[in-house]
Amino acid sequence: MVRTVVLGLDEVGREYARASKRDSASNLVGVYDPDRARAHRLGKELGVPIFDRPEELLEVAKPQVCVLSALEGKETLASDLLSRGIHVLSTLPVAPDAEQCEKLAARDSEKNGILAADFHLRFTPAMDKAREWVSGGEIGSPLFINMNLWRDVPDRHGDNPYHLFVSLGAHGVDVIRQFVGGVERVQCFGVRDKNGIWTSAQINMMCSNGAVGHLTISYEMVTHHPIARCEIAGSRARVVIENVYEDATLYVHERPEKLVLTNSIFGGIPQLSETWFRRLHEFLTSVQKGNLARDTTAVDACAAARVMEAAYHSAERGSVEEVES
Amino acid sequence: MLRTCVIGLGPIGNRHADIHQADPLATLVGVCDWNPERAEAAGKRLGVPFFTDAAKMLESLRPDMVSVATGGHEYGSEHAAATMVALEHGCHVLCEKPISNELEPARKMVALAREKRLCFAVNLNHRFTPACRHARKWLAEGRIGIPRFMNMAMWIGNPRESSPWFHFKALHPHTIDIMRYFCGEIEAVHAFAIKAPGRSIWSTAQFNFRFKSGATGHLTGSYDIMRGHPMERAEVGGTRGRILLEDMFKELTLFPHDSSEKIVVTNPIIGGMGDFTDTFINRIHNFFVELTGGVPHDRIDGQAADALAAQAVIDANIRSMRTGKVERVDPGSWTGNYDLSYGKPGHSPG
Numbered sequence: 021m022v023r024t025v026v027l028g029l030d031e032v033g034r035e036y037a038r039a040s041k042r043d044s045a046s047n048l049v050g051v052y053d054p055d056r057a058r059a060h061r062l063g064k065e066l067g068v069p070i071f072d073r074p075e076e077l078l079e080v081a082k083p084q085v086c087v088l089s090a091l092e093g094k095e096t097l098a099s100d101l102l103s104r105g106i107h108v109l110s111t112l113p114v115a116p117d118a119e120q121c122e123k124l125a126a127r128d129s130e131k132n133g134i135l136a137a138d139f140h141l142r143f144t145p146a147m148d149k150a151r152e153w154v155s156g157g158e159i160g161s162p163l164f165i166n167m168n169l170w171r172d173v174p175d176r177h178g179d180n181p182y183h184l185f186v187s188l189g190a191h192g193v194d195v196i197r198q199f200v201g202g203v204e205r206v207q208c209f210g211v212r213d214k215n216g217i218w219t220s221a222q223i224n225m226m227c228s229n230g231a232v233g234h235l236t237i238s239y240e241m242v243t244h245h246p247i248a249r250c251e252i253a254g255s256r257a258r259v260v261i262e263n264v265y266e267d268a269t270l271y272v273h274e275r276p277e278k279l280v281l282t283n284s285i286f287g288g289i290p291q292l293s294e295t296w297f298r299r300l301h302e303f304l305t306s307v308q309k310g311n312l313a314r315d316t317t318a319v320d321a322c323a324a325a326r327v328m329e330a331a332y333h334s335a336e337r338g339s340v341e342e343v344e345s
Numbered sequence: 346m347l348r349t350c351v352i353g354l355g356p357i358g359n360r361h362a363d364i365h366q367a368d369p370l371a372t373l374v375g376v377c378d379w380n381p382e383r384a385e386a387a388g389k390r391l392g393v394p395f396f397t398d399a400a401k402m403l404e405s406l407r408p409d410m411v412s413v414a415t416g417g418h419e420y421g422s423e424h425a426a427a428t429m430v431a432l433e434h435g436c437h438v439l440c441e442k443p444i445s446n447e448l449e450p451a452r453k454m455v456a457l458a459r460e461k462r463l464c465f466a467v468n469l470n471h472r473f474t475p476a477c478r479h480a481r482k483w484l485a486e487g488r489i490g491i492p493r494f495m496n497m498a499m500w501i502g503n504p505r506e507s508s509p510w511f512h513f514k515a516l517h518p519h520t521i522d523i524m525r526y527f528c529g530e531i532e533a534v535h536a537f538a539i540k541a542p543g544r545s546i547w548s549t550a551q552f553n554f555r556f557k558s559g560a561t562g563h564l565t566g567s568y569d570i571m572r573g574h575p576m577e578r579a580e581v582g583g584t585r586g587r588i589l590l591e592d593m594f595k596e597l598t599l600f601p602h603d604s605s606e607k608i609v610v611t612n613p614i615i616g617g618m619g620d621f622t623d624t625f626i627n628r629i630h631n632f633f634v635e636l637t638g639g640v641p642h643d644r645i646d647g648q649a650a651d652a653l654a655a656q657a658v659i660d661a662n663i664r665s666m667r668t669g670k671v672e673r674v675d676p677g678s679w680t681g682n683y684d685l686s687y688g689k690p691g692h693s694p695g
């Protein structure tokens with residue numbers, strides 16, 4: 021069993037704590053959040069020790085793996101954890117900007133712990149099937165990709181005008197990158213609330229595999245209706261993933277029938293929380309097997325952060341932006 | 346009873362002629378095509394006089410209304426000449442899309458119709474469906490609040506390699522009309538497009554829009570996807586909910602923010618829309634109803650000025666492709682015809 025702790029108990033942090041409690045590969049040995057009441061509630065719910073300070077948690081709980089979610093100065097903490105040889109699974113954003121994310125990701129993994137990023141939306145049978153179809157050449161030469169991802173206003177919305185981009189948007193870009201590789205250029209029109217915080221955005225993309233792409237992100241929707249849709253079209257077929265994991269459909273242009281993989285109520289994905297469980301489980305299994313170096317999600321997090329930086333610069337400047345690589 | 350003619354007798358002109366004949370408000374009195382074989386074949390098939398010269402037909406038959414279903418370069422270069430002749434002869438006109446492949450002739454067409462106070466409509470048929478009307482009613486009532494983003498997509502397989510901008514100019518009058526119909530005037534645009542392997546035209550594209558209202562829009566278009574599966578999708582997300590219109594008339598769904606129940610209007614198999622041809626039938630009948638009822642030329646639905654506005658948006662997208670930048674839409678093209686108040690009190694629903 022891998023000794024695991026969770027620091028930062030926002031929505032996603034709590035999801036990971038619950039997933040960790042449930043996972044037989046993990047031993048959840050502590051949680052921390054600067055909001056003591058919040059930490060206390062979760063500690064009670066899960067029956068795990070809560071700590072007042074991260075240092076104390078590290079000394080007492082001696083974790084092998086740390087899930088790092090929303091925290092002030094998260095990147096400094098991540099750096100510290102990694103240099104102590106603790107593996108870090110970070111939620112998005114991994115760092116306040118792409119450059120700091122790159123510094124963290126560039127650390128020597130021989131000497132340090134390994135940094136990995138959340139990207140829980142990848143961990144569904146629908147995504148696996150879509151990837152199989154696309155990488156297997158079913159769609160022919162790539163034409164376009166569209167991704168929609170939205171929800172209601174999250175906990176930590178107020179403190180960062182770019183939260184929409186660096187959190188939700190980075191998840192959306194990662195899904196897009198699964199199918200097209202890199203994103204080279206972007207253009208964005210966005211909507212801000214009265215405090216200047218971005219709440220919805222339309223992002224046009226030129227992808228490195230020759231396809232044109234697009235991402236819609238919004239914090240102005242609700243979660244009791246579908247929250248996501250991804251569509252990948254090529255010269256031979258189109259693939260649609262409905263609502264993260266509910267359906268993956270292959271429409272072969274010249275065939276009248278469509279092929280649909282529907283989430284099963286037996287052994288399928290029961291709730292979105294399962295995607296965090298699966299993501300953590302893979303990370304823990306890699307830790308146990310010692311093949312963590314194959315997890316390149318930190319690099320993907322940097323790439324997604326670069327795309328999103330370009331997107332909000334575009335929205336602010338009214339420009340078309342090259343994505344730094 | 347309206348006396349009607351058709352100019353241009355390709356597949357689409359023949360379809361117009363059939364619809365005129367079947368419509369209770371119209372009598373098809375003549376057809377015309379430069380091409381004598383096409384003129385004769387259609388005239389005989391339909392049992393009406395046929396002509397190869399539009400002016401001669403209009404002089405001898407003096408119809409009330411003319412369908413212009415000509416084509417030409419980029420599917421639109423022939424529309425201006427035929428439309429101008431019909432307007433000069435005092436006829437109301439329903440012209441095929443694009444209103445013209447170039448903006449200047451389109452402006453002249455609209456100006457002449459206005460000067461002569463004639464009803465001049467364009468066949469932007471995709472939104473003449475009960476589901477699309479219903480969606481607009483929901484929008485007007487404020488059922489989704491104020492629009493924040495719209496996504497639209499449409500594709501067909503069109504292998505013609507006529508001009509680099511063929512797909513932009515000939516397909517997107519439809520989609521942009523629907524986007525304007527739901528969210529109002531478009532202020533700024535940006536386009537990324539590709540030439541699919543083996544093609545020499547910009548056959549697949551992603552268009553990003555900012556509406557005058559501040560809402561954002563996005564349109565995916567392609568001439569690279571064969572028909573058979575869903576081909577059109579329109580969605581608007583607003584402050585109080587989201588609507589989704591699938592395949593023009595197949596299904597309309599409202600996802601209200603304040604309820605986990607969605608409302609779905611599905612096309613019925615009895616008394617509903619049959620297939621795509623019904624969009625033509627509805628659109629043409631709507632124009633006949635307006636003409637019969639004496640609706641003023643500047644109040645008709647789907648008027649040429651709105652087709653011109655859509656063409657101006659396409660023009661801005663072509664400029665964006667050339668400059669690689671965000672481009673503004675000419676505000677002189679705006680009509681305000683589709684403006685809605687989205688349920689805000691003190692405004693009429695438009």
Ligand SMILES: NC(=O)c1ccc[n+]([C@@H]2O[C@H](COP(=O)([O-])OP(=O)(O)OC[C@H]3O[C@@H](n4cnc5c(N)ncnc54)[C@H](O)[C@@H]3O)[C@@H](O)[C@H]2O)c1
Binds near residue numbers: 379469470
């Ligand atoms: N609304 C829709 O959904 C839809 C769908 C498909 C096509 N269209 C439009 O319909 C139009 C016609 O399409 P088509 O495939 O039938 O084209 P087509 O080229 O086969 O037919 C056009 C005909 O018009 C004739 N013509 C041109 N100018 C003339 C003139 N001044 N006088 C007499 N005849 C003239 C030509 O000889 C030709 O026979 C196009 O503009 C196209 O964009 C609309």
